[in-house]
Amino acid sequence: MMEGGSAPVKEQEDATHPMKAFASELSKLQNQVQALQSTKLQEQVLKLRDSVKAINERVQAAAEDLRKDAPVGMGSGGSSAAVPTSAAPRAANPPVVVVKREKIAKMSAEVKDDNPYSRLMALQRMGIVKDYEKIREKTVAVVGIGGVGSVACEMLTRCGIGGLLMYDYDKVELANMNRLFFRPEHSGMTKTDAAVKTLMEINPDVNFESYHMNITTVDGYDKFVESITKDGDGKTSRVDLVLSCVDNYEARMTINQACLELEQNWMESGVSEDAVSGHIQVIEPGVTACFECVPPLVVASGIDEKTLKREGVCAASLPTTMGMVAGFLVQNTLKYLLNFGQVSPYLGYNAMKDYFPTMDIQPNPGCSNARCCKLQVKYEEKRKQRKLDKEKGEAVEEDMGPLHEDNEWSISVVEDDGPQQEGAGEEQGAATSEANLADGIEFSMPKADVIDEKTLEENAVETNDDEDVDELRAQLEALNAK
C-alpha cells in the first residue's frame, strides 16, 4: 500500500510543470486572439496542442505506474488508461452521453430511428437505384482534401461507400475555416488524418486510408500509383473511381498521367480562383478527352478580366460554391457507381448567373500524351469489334462510357443530354470546331505554340555529345562560385 499510495503524489508533482507551461501558453493565445495576429495565433495553437499532448502523456505514464504498483483488484484497474484524456474541469459538468456509431455488418432497409442506412436503402424502394448495397463494394480515391475534397469525402462516407482513399500533402489551418468540414481544433493536423478522425466517427463501416503526400514529385507519383493498385503492383487499379479535388494544374496533370497509365476512369473538379464558378468533368482514358487533349475548360464567370482585382491574393473561396461542386461531383459519382440516371460528361456552374452548361468533350487524336493516343486507338478497335459482334447478332455487354461516332477531332457540344443516352432524342451532339465550346465555357490555358523546326534550331540550346551532365553541373557550380 505504501508504494501504491506514493504514486499519485508523484503524478501531481510531475504534472505541475507542463500545467504551468500550458497556462502561460494559453494566456499568450488569449492575448493574440485579442490582437488577432493570425500567424502567431496558429503557432500558439500548435504549441498548446503540444503541451496538451505532453500533459496527457505524463498523466498516462503516471496512471500506468499507478496501475503497475497497485495490487490486483484495487481501484478501477484496466479502465484507468482511458481516464487521463478528460481534464479535471469535466467533473463539474453534467455527464454528456456520447452516442458511438458501431459497425454494421449488412445494410438494412428497415425504417428505424437508429438505422443509418434506412433513407439510403429507400432509394431502392422508390425505384431510383436498383441495388444500393453495391456501394459497399466500391472504392473511391479522393485526391486533394480541401474545400471540395473534404466535403466529397463526407458525402461518400455518409452514403456508405466501401473504401475511401484520401490524399493530401497539406495541414489544416485557420484560413481554411471559411470552407466546410474542418473545425478549428483540427488546426495543425494533416488534412487526411483530420478527415479520417471525423469520418470514422460518422461511419466506421467505411475502410479509410490516409495518404499524407505530394503526388506531383517523382517519388510521390510512384507511391500514389502503388497505393491505388492491387498489391501495389503499379499496374492494376484497385479503385472504381478517382476524384480529383486538387487546386492546381500540376496535380491534375499528374492524376491524368496516372489514370492513363492504369486505364482508370476519373472525375475532375474545380472551382475558379474568384470563387464564383466551378465544374466537374468525367475522363475515361481513350474514350473521352483526357486532361491533356485540350487545354483545361472552365466556366467563364462573365466578369471582365480587366476589372478583376487580383493584387494581394492568390485565390478567393466560398463554402457555397465549393459545397455545390462537391455535391455535383459526388452525385455524378453515385450515378456512375450505382448505375442510375445520366452521368454528365461535363457540368459547369456559373454562380453569377446561375447557369449550368453541359457538354461532351471528345478525345484529340493529336493529343500530346502518347499514352492517350494509344488508348484512343485501342478503344476505337474495341468499338469496331463490338459493332461487328452486334451485326453477327451476339449479345454484347454495353460499356459504361458514351459511345462516339466516327468524326474528326472536335468538341461536340451537347445540350442537356449526352449522346447514346436513353431518351436523348431531341438534340444529338453537333460536332463543332474547337472555337465553338458550349456557351459560357472557355479554355483556362493557351494551347502550346507550334514552333517550326527552323526557328527552333536557330534558338535552341546546343549540347555536346561528349559532355555529360556531371560536367555541365560542375561548370554551372563553378559559375555559381564566382
Next chain:
Amino acid sequence: MGDWDAGTKSTVQKIPLLKTKAGPRDKEEWPKRLKEEYAALIKYVQLNKGSDQDWFTISSNKEGTHWSGKCWYIHNLLKYEFDLEFDIPVTYPMTSPELQLPELDGKTSKMYRGGKICLSIHFKPLWAKNSPHFGVAHALCLGLGPWMAAEIPHLIDSGIISHKDKK
C-alpha cells in the same frame, strides 16, 4: 505582377530554347533534357554576370529531380538572400516546376503552402504556350525574378522581413 518589363523580355529571348520533351520518369530521354537544362542555365547565368545582374545560384541532385540554391534581391542598397528549392514535377515539361522560398512560407498571401510562390495568373499560361521548349532557366527568369521584384520590396517596407544585419 503586371506584364513583364522590357529588361526581362529581352533577357528571356536570349535564353536558348530546349528541344527534348522528356520528364524525369523518362529514363532514356531525361539525361538529354537535363543536359539542355544545364546548358541553358549556364547561358543565362553568363548573361546575368555579363550585365552585372547576377541574382541566383542553382544546382540539382544527381538525378536532376530536386534543385536547390539561393536567390537574392537588392533593396535600398541592402542584399536580401533566400533559400530557393523546387522539385521537377512528374509531368514536366508539360507543367512548370513549383518554385519554393521556404523561409517566406506564411509571410505573404501570394504563396502556397511550403513557400511555393504563386505564379498561376501570368506565368503558367506562358509556360503552357511555350511547352516543352521552356526550362528551369525560363522559369527563374519569368517566374521567380518578377515575383521577387513585386513582393520583396513590399515585404521589406511592411516590416515582414528585415535585413539579416538588423535582426
